Amino acid sequence: MAVDVDTEARAADGAAVPEEIKGRSLSAIAWGRFRRDKTAMVALGVLIFLLACALFAPLITNLLGLDPYSLNPDAISAENGGVPNGCGLPDSSFFCGLSWQHPFGVEPGTGRDLLARLLYGLRISLFIAFSATTITVLLGTMFGIVSGYLGGRTDAVIGRLMDLILSFPTLLIILALSGVLTQRLEAMGVPEGNPARITYLILVLSVFGWPYLARIVRGQVLSVREREFVEAAIAMGSGTRRILFKEILPNLWAPIMIYATLTLPTYIATEAVLSFLGVGVLPPTPTFGAILADSVSYMNIIPSYLLIPGVLLALVVVTFNLVGDSVRDALDPRAGRV
Amino acid sequence: MGKARPGVRAAVLVAAGALALTACGGSGGSGTSSSAGGAGGTPTKGGKITMLSQAEQWNNVDPQRVYTGEDLAFFSGTIFRTLTAYKFSKDAKEGTSIVPDLATDTGTVADGGKTWSFTLRDGVTFETGAPITCADIKYGVSRTFATDIITNGPQYAVSMLDIPADPAGGSAYKGPYKKTGQDLYDKAVTCSADGKTITFHLSRPVPDFNYTTTLAAFAPVPQAADTGEKYDDKPVSSGPYKISVYKKGKGGQFILVRNDKWSQASDPYRQAYVDSWEVDFGIDPAVIDQRLISGAAADQATIAYGSLQPSSLPIVFNDPKFANRRTNEFDPYVRYFAVNVKKVPNVKIRQAIAVALDREALRTNAGGAYAGDFADGVIKPNIGIDYAPTGMWDGLLGKTIPSTGDPDYAKQLIQESGQPAPTITFDYPNTPTNAKAAAIIASSEAKAGITVKPNPIEAGQYYGVVFDPAKAHELINAGWGPDWPNASTVIPELFTPSGGFNLSQVDDKAFTAASDAAKVELDRAKQAKMWQDLNKQASQQVFTVPTRFGRDQRLPGAKIGNAYLWPAYGSWPYGDMYVTQ
Numbered sequence: 001m002a003v004d005v006d007t008e009a010r011a012a013d014g015a016a017v018p019e020e021i022k023g024r025s026l027s028a029i030a031w032g033r034f035r036r037d038k039t040a041m042v043a044l045g046v047l048i049f050l051l052a053c054a055l056f057a058p059l060i061t062n063l064l065g066l067d068p069y070s071l072n073p074d075a076i077s078a079e080n081g082g083v084p085n086g087c088g089l090p091d092s093s094f095f096c097g098l099s100w101q102h103p104f105g106v107e108p109g110t111g112r113d114l115l116a117r118l119l120y121g122l123r124i125s126l127f128i129a130f131s132a133t134t135i136t137v138l139l140g141t142m143f144g145i146v147s148g149y150l151g152g153r154t155d156a157v158i159g160r161l162m163d164l165i166l167s168f169p170t171l172l173i174i175l176a177l178s179g180v181l182t183q184r185l186e187a188m189g190v191p192e193g194n195p196a197r198i199t200y201l202i203l204v205l206s207v208f209g210w211p212y213l214a215r216i217v218r219g220q221v222l223s224v225r226e227r228e229f230v231e232a233a234i235a236m237g238s239g240t241r242r243i244l245f246k247e248i249l250p251n252l253w254a255p256i257m258i259y260a261t262l263t264l265p266t267y268i269a270t271e272a273v274l275s276f277l278g279v280g281v282l283p284p285t286p287t288f289g290a291i292l293a294d295s296v297s298y299m300n301i302i303p304s305y306l307l308i309p310g311v312l313l314a315l316v317v318v319t320f321n322l323v324g325d326s327v328r329d330a331l332d333p334r335a336g337r338v
Numbered sequence: 339m340g341k342a343r344p345g346v347r348a349a350v351l352v353a354a355g356a357l358a359l360t361a362c363g364g365s366g367g368s369g370t371s372s373s374a375g376g377a378g379g380t381p382t383k384g385g386k387i388t389m390l391s392q393a394e395q396w397n398n399v400d401p402q403r404v405y406t407g408e409d410l411a412f413f414s415g416t417i418f419r420t421l422t423a424y425k426f427s428k429d430a431k432e433g434t435s436i437v438p439d440l441a442t443d444t445g446t447v448a449d450g451g452k453t454w455s456f457t458l459r460d461g462v463t464f465e466t467g468a469p470i471t472c473a474d475i476k477y478g479v480s481r482t483f484a485t486d487i488i489t490n491g492p493q494y495a496v497s498m499l500d501i502p503a504d505p506a507g508g509s510a511y512k513g514p515y516k517k518t519g520q521d522l523y524d525k526a527v528t529c530s531a532d533g534k535t536i537t538f539h540l541s542r543p544v545p546d547f548n549y550t551t552t553l554a555a556f557a558p559v560p561q562a563a564d565t566g567e568k569y570d571d572k573p574v575s576s577g578p579y580k581i582s583v584y585k586k587g588k589g590g591q592f593i594l595v596r597n598d599k600w601s602q603a604s605d606p607y608r609q610a611y612v613d614s615w616e617v618d619f620g621i622d623p624a625v626i627d628q629r630l631i632s633g634a635a636a637d638q639a640t641i642a643y644g645s646l647q648p649s650s651l652p653i654v655f656n657d658p659k660f661a662n663r664r665t666n667e668f669d670p671y672v673r674y675f676a677v678n679v680k681k682v683p684n685v686k687i688r689q690a691i692a693v694a695l696d697r698e699a700l701r702t703n704a705g706g707a708y709a710g711d712f713a714d715g716v717i718k719p720n721i722g723i724d725y726a727p728t729g730m731w732d733g734l735l736g737k738t739i740p741s742t743g744d745p746d747y748a749k750q751l752i753q754e755s756g757q758p759a760p761t762i763t764f765d766y767p768n769t770p771t772n773a774k775a776a777a778i779i780a781s782s783e784a785k786a787g788i789t790v791k792p793n794p795i796e797a798g799q800y801y802g803v804v805f806d807p808a809k810a811h812e813l814i815n816a817g818w819g820p821d822w823p824n825a826s827t828v829i830p831e832l833f834t835p836s837g838g839f840n841l842s843q844v845d846d847k848a849f850t851a852a853s854d855a856a857k858v859e860l861d862r863a864k865q866a867k868m869w870q871d872l873n874k875q876a877s878q879q880v881f882t883v884p885t886r887f888g889r890d891q892r893l894p895g896a897k898i899g900n901a902y903l904w905p906a907y908g909s910w911p912y913g914d915m916y917v918t919q
Contacts, residue, residue: 069781071699078698078706081651088652108649109703109774193791278768282792284777294770297624297649 033330040326047319054126057119066102068120069284072111075102083108088301097302104308107291108298114305117286118312124287125316128201129267135206136213137260141252143210144217145244149225155218162211170208171273177204178279194282201274205267213259217252224251254331261324265317272313288313381899385917386614390626391643394619395586400570401557402481403491407670407819407907408644410554415608415913416594416615417575418557421445421456421475421536422548423607424906426914428667430720433905434823436548439607440470440558440576444548451543451860452500456551457535461604464560465575465597472529472536474558477514480523482555484513487567492821493838494550499526500541515566543858545865549822552906576600578610588620611899611916623647630893631660638897639917641910645669646891648705648771654893655708665901668720669890669908670819672713673704674882675764675779676841681812682762686755688880689735691762691813694748696782697885698741703774708891712741713884715873716818716832717825720887720905723863724825726870730877730884748786759787763811765804768794772815779813804841814841817888819908825869826857833872833881842881849875 024032034040053060061067077085084097084106097105104115147158178200185196224230225248233247268288274280275289283290288309295306398404401418414420423439425432438444441456448455462470481488482495485508496509501522504510511519511526528537540547550556563574572581579594594615602610627650629637646654654660677688701709715728731739737747752759764779766772776792783790793811795803804810818839821827830853831837833844849872856868876882890908894901897918904911 069777071696071778071781073699073702076702076706078702080656080706081648081708082702082704082706083649083652089656107774109771110699110778112777278794278796282794283773284780290770290773294774297647297770300628301649301652 030330034326037326037329039322040330043319043322043326046315047323050122050316050319051126053119054122057116057123061113061116061119064115066113066116068112068116068286070112072102072106072113075099075106075111076108081108083298083301084111092301094303096304098304105302105304107294108302108305114291114308117291118288118309121286121288121291121309122312122316124198124281124285125268125271128198128205128271129264131202132205132209132267133260133264135202136209136263137256139206139210140213140259141217141249141256144214145221145248145252147214148218148221149240149244149248158214162214165208165211168208174204174208174274175277175279194285197279197281201271201280205270209263209267213256213263216255216259220252220255221248224248254328257331258324258328261320261327265320265324268313268320269317381609381611381916382919383611383613383916384919385612385639385897386616387612387898387915387917388616388618388637388640389643390618390621390629390640392621392623392626393643394588394590396592398490398570399581399584400488400491400573401554401559402478402488403570404554405491408909411904411907411909412912413554414552414557415577415911416579417573417577417581417597418554419462419470419576419605420554420556421551423552424904426900426904426911428902428904428911430668430905431722433911434722436552437607439605440475445551447545447547451545451547451858452540453537454540454544454547455535455537456548459604461601462576463599463601463604464558465580465599466560466563467599468560470558470576471533473533474560475536475556476527476529477561477564478557478559479527479555480511480514481559481564482513483509483511483523484515486513487515488513491555492553494553494821495555497836498538498540498542498544498547498550499523500539501526514561514564543860545860545862546822546824546826549824552822578605578608579615586619590619592617592619608913609916610913615912617643624649627893630895633896638895640895641898641901641915642892644892646893648708650893651705651708651891654891660893663893663896663901665890665892665894665903666708667890667903667905668710668718669888669903670718670720670905671817671888671908672716672718672819672884673710673817673886673888674713674716674884676814676816676882677880678810678812678814678841678843679879679881680807680843682760684755684757685879686751687757687760690748690751690755690786691760691783691788692730692880692883693735693737693739693751694743694745694783694786694788695883695885696741696743696778699778699782700775700885701741703771703778704886708889710886710888713887715877715884716828716882717869717873718819718887721820721825721828722823723866724823724828724869724873726873728870728874728877734874734878735880743782743785745782745785748788752787759789760812761789761791762813763791763793764813764815765793765795765800765811766815767797767800769797775815807843810841810843813883816841816882825866825873829853829869829872829876830857833876844881 075084076082080088086092087096102113102115104118106113107117143158147155182196182200185199186192190196190199230243230247233243271280271287272289272292275287276293280289281287291309295309299306397406397409399413401413404410404413414423419440421439421441422436422444425435425437427433436444440458440462442459446455447453458470458472464470479495482491482493501519502510511523526539529535538547544550558576560574571584575581575597578597578600580597582595583591583593585591596613624647626642627647630640630642631650631653654664677691682688697712701712712731714730717725719725728734737744764776766776773794780790780792804814818828818832831839833840833842834850834853835845852868852872856865856872859865859868877884890903892903899916899918900911900914902911
């Protein structure tokens with residue numbers, strides 16, 4: 001790119017240089033801010049690595065010669081309660097159970113490889129979280145815009161609906177409805193077993209999640225709809241749909257993006273909690289929750305079995321949160337960090 | 339002791355060779371055995387034993403409603419006296435033999451086993467000081483019939499007493515609250531003029547009725563104090579202790595103190611060493627194990643309600659400092675998968691399911707050597723003469739089956755059946771260990787072409803779901819222990835339509851007839867042979883896939899004496915334990 005002479009001259013003077021004077025798009029400005037945020041870039045790097053691991057889990061496990069489902073009776077000791085070889089003895093080390101063959105160790109009782117199970121578990125968790133976030137964002141944006149722009153009776157109805165959903169004890173409802181609704185889904189033609197259960201998880205997470213976003217969007221719409229360009233569009237006789245989606249929606253991307261990046265990690269954590277409580281995915285499919293539920297009782301004798309999945313889950317959630325924070329800072333620098 | 343608790347690992351457990359671990363100290367020949375488990379030395383009076391429980395309350399305290407083994411052992415050792423009782427001993431034979439308790443002897447039988455009489459001891463009283471008479475026992479037993487209020491308890495009185503059935507199939511006597519058919523009950527259970535002798539008239543010969551009378555369901559209840567459903571909160575004691583506190587919930591407590599109206603002279607069975615018992619409710623099982631393992635001064639006279647968690651076993655059994663405290667014995671339970679014959683009617687298919695199963699991996703998952711031995715039927719060796727090897731895995735199914743399963747032979751059996759390889763669903767209480775077991779079942783059956791779908795059920799609702807024929811699937815996780823050492827509490831319960839635990843939904847006319855015949859056989863040796871044959875038939879027909887003869891591991895506090903596993907109930911011998919000072 002050609003640099004104008006004036007800037008070059010000032011740079012030579014050693015004075016502070018505004019990098020670009022030229023007009024840039026909003027997204028380019030945001031990306032520039034994001035790139036200068038070191039934490040964000042590190043988090044993004046880790047995140048991309050984890051996403052790639054999840055996406056290519058079958059490939060990676062194949063390369064390492066591991067498999068999340070096959071039993072390894074040789075890696076565990078039937079005489080010692082089925083715990084991994086070398087664990088649970090008076091002189092066992094903190095890292096007992098780890099080996100070159102099974103870098104993250106194996107599951108007690110079955111000897112299934114923990115690294116392979118975590119990678120596969122990460123896939124399921126991310127699939128559920130991404131799907132649920134997408135639906136949440138769609139529902140939340142739609143209801144938020146409609147409610148904020150139309151106002152009046154529509155606003156009142158949607159507002160009360162949101163209040164109603166927000167007042168439910170979500171976790172209890174999810175637990176209580178799981179059996180009935182999963183069967184309903186199966187009756188409606190969703191394949192029995194895991195597909196129905198995963199669909200149920202995605203649906204309940206999004207149904208109970210959208211009002212939070214809808215409220216934020218509604219608030220934004222309330223201020224945007226009074227702006228001149230909207231009044232101009234109305235004056236020119238644009239239809240409601242055009243105003244909603246062509247005039248108002250583009251001004252809402254910042255809050256929606258921010259909300260999405262912050263919701264995703266909470267859904268990952270919620271999915272783990274639900275699997276922990278037994279509402280999640282069926283065995284033998286691995287998930288974070290199921291692995292953690294099994295590992296807590298072994299924390300005294302196989303510390304790595306609890307620590308590794310725990311740290312990995314924390315890492316996924318934290319990196320998503322950090323990236324989400326930085327996206328917010330980049331898109332909306334005035335908000336600042338609290 | 340009936341059904342094994344679902345979620346809680348009632349029995350999970352250790353190999354035959356490991357028996358030697360706890361076989362120190364002889365088996366006590368007398369009513370009270372000498373040192374075992376924790377502290378040694380001679381028993382001393384005094385002190386308090388604290389029991390830590392994961393549950394937030396007792397299942398039931400009402401004598402007619404108590405049924406699980408651990409609870410029967412606790413309450414019959416402390417507050418409920420019955421006509422007969424099991425001897426305190428860690429020896430399998432001794433510990434399941436009966437001695438008189440409220441009665442002067444173990445009963446007089448007449449009329450070919452259809453009439454049983456018991457004479458009460460002198461000086462037996464309730465905690466109120468009122469003497470215990472025949473009328474109190476008769477009233478207590480009558481409560482069993484009020485099945486709408488007195489729930490969860492054993493139904494032996496209903497099925498054995500000579501009272502006709504009503505058109506709906508239940509008993510014509512509806513219990514002491516409704517009083518429908520009271521005259522029928524008054525004829526079936528009679529009292530002598532002096533109120534000292536009680537006589538039970540049975541509808542069929544029951545050669546071992548005096549074992550039935552060990553159940554708390556045969557404990558006396560004073561009619562005036564009966565509060566129906568609420569009696570469950572504060573029953574009247576007839577034993578050496580009485581209830582002083584019963585607070586349910588997390589942090590709740592149940593405290594027993596000495597009953598000053600009880601006299602040792604009238605009760606040679608219980609030694610009542612300790613001054614009081616305290617049960618602490620709602621404690622996390624990992625915390626319970628941790629407290630017993632670390633053994634702080636305050637926890638030395640402490641025991642846990644039930645067994646150690648599987649994850650604690652390597653710690654307890656690899657550290658020599660626990661060598662003279664830990665126990666590792668067979669419990670009364672057989673672990674098995676019931677095969678629903680209504681849904682899998684073809685015997686070859688059922689055999690294929692059994693043959694394909696990797697029992698070795700299942701046992702390792704349940705705790706390896708601690709989990710128990712491979713089972714070959716639903717009758718366990720520690721029941722005594724009713725057990726004989728069925729050969730289920732040694733040719734009974736046509737071939738010797740390795741413990742890791744034989745998928746090729748399973749495929750052959752499926753081919754012989756002339757049916758396609760089945761798709762079955764496995765019902766299990768949802769716990770992490772069971773989820774891993776479900777994965778093992780699915781992968782081993784898949785090798786024979788059988789598809790297994792896991793169906794986790796919330797542990798608290800488990801038996802309610804699988805007993806509903808509309809909701810039960812093909813393969814059902816279960817465990818069962820005999821109510822007394824006679825397979826009459828196993829085979830008919832598990833495999834006949836009138837049985838209380840017929841998860842396999844067996845309704846085979848010939849099998850039921852043979853089981854009925856065995857029930858009334860008076861020659862004990864002959865009867866044992868009949869049970870052995872029926873057990874073999876059930877194994878060959880694969881009404882169940884027996885997986886383990888379970889074992890049980892416990893760790894009492896360092897100051898607890900006589901802390902052995904009591905074979906009668908597979909529990910602590912509560913009435914025999916003491917605290918060393």
